[in-house]
Amino acid sequence: MVSFKDLPEEELFLAGSTACQGCPSSLALRMAFKALGKDTILLVVASCTSVLQGSYPLSAINLPLMNVAFATGGASASGVSAAVKALVKRGELAEEPNVLVWAGDGGTYDIGIQSLSGAAERETDFIYVCYNNEMYSNTGTQRSGATPLGAWTTTTPGGKAQHRKDIAQIMIAHRIPYVATVSLAYPLDFYQKMLKAKEIRGTKYIEMLAPCPPGWKFPSAQMIAVSRMAVQSGMWLLYEHEDGETRFTAATKRILEGKVKKRPVKDYLEIQGRFRQILSSPEGQQAEDMLEKEVSESIRRLQGWVPEYI
Amino acid sequence: MRVLESGNHLIALAANVAGVEVVPAYPITPQTQVIEMIADLIAEGKMDAEYIPVESEHSACAALVSASLTGVRAFSATSAHGLAYMHEMLHYAAGIRVPVVMVNVNRALGPGWNIWCDHQDSISQRDTGWLQVYVASHQEAVDTVIQAYRITEDHRVLMPLMLNMDAFVLSHTYMDADVPGREEVEAYLPPYRPLWKLDPRLPMTHGSVVYPVDFSETRQSMQIGQDNARQVVYEAADEFMRAFGRRHGDMVDGYKLEDAEHLIVAMGSLAAESRVAVDEMRAAGRAVGLLRVRFFRPFPIDELRSLCSGRSGLMVIDRDFSYGMEGALFSEVKAALYGHADVPSTNLIVGLGGRDVTYEQIREAADRAFRGEADEVTWGDSHITKAHEITREMLAEFDKLLSP
Numbered sequence: 001m002v003s004f005k006d007l008p009e010e011e012l013f014l015a016g017s018t019a020c021q022g023c024p025s026s027l028a029l030r031m032a033f034k035a036l037g038k039d040t041i042l043l044v045v046a047s048c049t050s051v052l053q054g055s056y057p058l059s060a061i062n063l064p065l066m067n068v069a070f071a072t073g074g075a076s077a078s079g080v081s082a083a084v085k086a087l088v089k090r091g092e093l094a095e096e097p098n099v100l101v102w103a104g105d106g107g108t109y110d111i112g113i114q115s116l117s118g119a120a121e122r123e124t125d126f127i128y129v130c131y132n133n134e135m136y137s138n139t140g141t142q143r144s145g146a147t148p149l150g151a152w153t154t155t156t157p158g159g160k161a162q163h164r165k166d167i168a169q170i171m172i173a174h175r176i177p178y179v180a181t182v183s184l185a186y187p188l189d190f191y192q193k194m195l196k197a198k199e200i201r202g203t204k205y206i207e208m209l210a211p212c213p214p215g216w217k218f219p220s221a222q223m224i225a226v227s228r229m230a231v232q233s234g235m236w237l238l239y240e241h242e243d244g245e246t247r248f249t250a251a252t253k254r255i256l257e258g259k260v261k262k263r264p265v266k267d268y269l270e271i272q273g274r275f276r277q278i279l280s281s282p283e284g285q286q287a288e289d290m291l292e293k294e295v296s297e298s299i300r301r302l303q304g305w306v307p308e309y310i
Numbered sequence: 311m312r313v314l315e316s317g318n319h320l321i322a323l324a325a326n327v328a329g330v331e332v333v334p335a336y337p338i339t340p341q342t343q344v345i346e347m348i349a350d351l352i353a354e355g356k357m358d359a360e361y362i363p364v365e366s367e368h369s370a371c372a373a374l375v376s377a378s379l380t381g382v383r384a385f386s387a388t389s390a391h392g393l394a395y396m397h398e399m400l401h402y403a404a405g406i407r408v409p410v411v412m413v414n415v416n417r418a419l420g421p422g423w424n425i426w427c428d429h430q431d432s433i434s435q436r437d438t439g440w441l442q443v444y445v446a447s448h449q450e451a452v453d454t455v456i457q458a459y460r461i462t463e464d465h466r467v468l469m470p471l472m473l474n475m476d477a478f479v480l481s482h483t484y485m486d487a488d489v490p491g492r493e494e495v496e497a498y499l500p501p502y503r504p505l506w507k508l509d510p511r512l513p514m515t516h517g518s519v520v521y522p523v524d525f526s527e528t529r530q531s532m533q534i535g536q537d538n539a540r541q542v543v544y545e546a547a548d549e550f551m552r553a554f555g556r557r558h559g560d561m562v563d564g565y566k567l568e569d570a571e572h573l574i575v576a577m578g579s580l581a582a583e584s585r586v587a588v589d590e591m592r593a594a595g596r597a598v599g600l601l602r603v604r605f606f607r608p609f610p611i612d613e614l615r616s617l618c619s620g621r622s623g624l625m626v627i628d629r630d631f632s633y634g635m636e637g638a639l640f641s642e643v644k645a646a647l648y649g650h651a652d653v654p655s656t657n658l659i660v661g662l663g664g665r666d667v668t669y670e671q672i673r674e675a676a677d678r679a680f681r682g683e684a685d686e687v688t689w690g691d692s693h694i695t696k697a698h699e700i701t702r703e704m705l706a707e708f709d710k711l712l713s714p
Contacts, residue, residue: 038510038513039510040510041380041508041510043376050518050519051519053515053518054518054519055518055519055520055521056518056519056520056521056524057524059514059515059518061513061515062513063510063513064507064508064509064510064512064513064514065508065513065514065515065516066376066379066406066508066516066517067515067516067517067518068372068376068517069372069398069399069402071368071372071398072368072369072372072376072399074369075334075364075366075368075369075370075372075373075376076372076373076375076376077376078334078362078364078369078373078376079332079334079362079372079373079374079375079376079377079378079379079380079384080376080377080379080380080508082332082334082360082362082373082377083331083332083360083376083377083378083380083381083382083384084380085360086331086332086359086360086382087380087381087382089358090331090501092381097510114365114366114369115365115366115368115369115372117365118364118365118366118369121365122362122363122364
């Protein structure tokens with residue numbers, strides 16, 4: 001087990017970013033960089049992170065960084081991954097650096113899924129991190145394929161009528177060597193999963209729930225608390241998938257082992273503003289029930305991979 | 311080494327001797343043979359490159375850009391809808407200033423679906439920032455691939471280059487051509503030395519947000535790169551001539567220009583066809599010459615001004631059309647000459663969607679044009695007839711039947 005004492009002191013995410021208060025992406029970048037270190041090439045898919053890194057000629061990220069077009073996370077990683085192979089062959093680089101893609105849910109679930117899927121199928125050697133704030137936050141909070149049922153966005157003014165998709169399961173279906181979900185409320189779990197991804201060859205997909213204070217309408221100081229409640233209510237499940245098996249981790253594991261009681265989804269819906277409309281409407285109870293059902297279905301589907309928890 | 315190969319295969323062989331290191335590509339007719347041959351050369355151990363079989367052209371161009379920015383020589387090939395699908399990434403390549411080379415085998419854009427040659431695909435990408443060159447022979451295609459990297463990788467340029475080659479007329483016909491050896495080419499074209507790249511030893515941020523206060527400078531610097539290419543194109547051609555004893559590489563290619571009163575202006579293989587028309591018209595006593603535009607971007611402004619000045623007339627052939635206006639080359643030529651050389655000009659639109667264009671057609675159209683009998687824009691081989699109108703009338707009848 002790693003402890004906070006083991007985290008490197010060096011900061012590759014520098015002071016002076018233009019992120020909002022309580023931004024989950026910037027905290028996650030800091031953690032990810034500590035796990036991966038300096039020998040990393042970073043590709044940022046068009047998202048809040050393209051903006052929060054600072055604008056020309058300044059940058060708050062002390063890694064070689066290319067901002068890439070919205071639909072091109074997987075493809076851009078493919079180009080870099082092939083190029084570093086060629087550079088190692090040429091003797092220009094001693095070894096291949098980590099290739100890290102950093103994308104939001106819009107760039108992953110929606111416009112970027114083809115490119116990500118292609119790169120995964122080609123067994124491209126890179127780490128793909130999706131920081132999922134369940135909406136297009138950068139353009140001012142529109143719905144995405146990751147927006148949960150019932151959530152308000154500017155394009156779902158009455159609450160979203162459809163369920164979110166489960167893209168981590170889509171990535172598992174690509175037979176890639178490592179898929180994991182993480183939460184900022186469980187930073188050592190996150191850190192360890194990044195360390196593991198660094199050591200594995202092939203495509204690694206890591207997805208973090210990224211509660212967005214302005215988008216989800218909660219005070220910025222509550223970002224970690226909302227992250228924690230997402231896990232405690234089952235609305236965000238922590239696990240990793242490796243060698244054909246899924247293992248639950250951190251608080252999700254403790255809940256499923258019966259050591260901690262799962263909180264009702266309602267507790268999670270009530271500590272943020274984006275479910276206010278649906279909760280106060282006649283459909284409120286129905287939406288809540290449907291989300292509880294979504295959680296139990298997701299758990300059952302994941303348990304299908306892990307006989308020991310059945 | 312002399313080989314008997316198709317235009318597509320020659321492109322692949324040229325990319326190999328040019329020392330290409332990464333090739334992201336997606337199949338599309340009529341380009342597919344280029345990437346098939348590259349895949350074969352790599353599989354047989356004859357080419358030392360990474361092949362990325364991407365899942366779309368948008369991804370092909372994205373990987374092309376990111377591979378180049380990582381510091382390697384990157385190459386791809388596409389056509390028509392593939393090029394159109396890359397449109398966003400074409401801007402990206404130019405904006406982030408990567409010296410990549412891509413061959414576009416010119417093909418019509420559908421619908422109606424059509425795999426045959428015209429220039430609509432590349433003309434539609436005119437304003438993306440890519441250098442655009444149009445070749446007219448197999449040997450020129452080989453030599454231009456090699457020179458292309460000299461031009462784009464020159465630190466004064468650093469703009470991507472699109473080599474355009476006519477579908478089927480060049481891509482699928484077999485010709486004898488010389489493909490120089492890898493070592494000879496390396497002496498002419500040393501390994502790529504990037505001015506900037508993604509490198510953990512020198513972390514830099516590329517493609518970040520640029521506010522209005524800095525944006526115009528980034529755009530003007532792209533134009534400076536394009537402008538510098540005018541000079542670099544000639545340098546690359548001169549040195550190529552010294553190294554290989556052949557000259558393919560100027561901004562324009564003239565034929566029987568000296569005493570010509572009238573000029574045919576064209577690009578690609580239609581220009582080669584026009585040579586025969588010029589010979590025939592010369593034999594009939596008419597002082598006609600041919601000006602083949604090789605580089606469409608940067609546009610050969612100075613060359614056109616000096617070579618067209620004082621002529622009695624131009625006939626510009628377009629294998630493309632800018633809807634609501636006229637042929638794109640026609641517009642560009644007139645724009646270059648405006649205020650510098652007042653030459654009456656007409657436009658001939660022919661060969662769209664691969665319709666065969668013969669030298670006789672060109673000769674007849676030029677005869678009419680140079681006698682002053684041609685309209686400003688002539689659809690030279692289109693025959694809209696009463697049948698097209700009847701079809702419309704029939705459809706209108708159907709519409710009545712379907713209306714409640």
